Amino acid sequence: MTERFQPGGVTHALVSGLVELALAAALLAWSLVASESSPEAATSLSVAALVWAVLAVVSLAVAWLRARVLAAELDDEAVVLHGLGGPRRYRYGDLSAVEVSRRRTRLVARDGTVWVVRGVRGGAQGNRFRARVLERAKAAAAVAGGPGGLKERSESPPVDSLPAGRQPEGSSDG
Secondary structure (H helix, E strand, C coil): CCEEECCCCHHHHHHHHHHHHHHHHHHHHHHHHHCCCCHHHHHHHHHHHHHHHHHHHHHHHHHHHHHHHCEEEECCCEEEEEECCEEEEEEHHHEEEEEECCCCEEEEECCCCEEECCCCCHHHHHHHHHHHHHHHHHHHHHHHCCCCCCEEEECCCCCCCCCCCCCCCCCCCC
């Protein structure tokens, strides 16, 4: 079963783009009205309309990217990151860690290569993504018969802790 993570804010970016586009159209109309009485005011309003039109295009492009392109999928064998270059698959066995900070989530390969997961935004969604990846990696390792080598990396305390009988190296307990 495939699970899909998409960034939020699609509606916000879309509404922002449409409002900016409406403002650009209103400014352009006002510049046409003002052109008869004051050419300087008409020029200023036209430049403002152009600026708002550019901002509208950027907001609409962000909405499109968030809705269609930037996503992360988890299937039984790999993490699939979607981007402008197309989808890329990273098998669970090739990953060594999932890093979660407040703003970014990253996948770390065994060779140290790091990929930003753009479809996962914020710490809460990052923690859910990390938990799902760890779950699926452990299940894939159990099916393959090997030990699961995927680790968590986070600014927050880890979800899994050491077993009660073991102490980490360098501890002061004897």
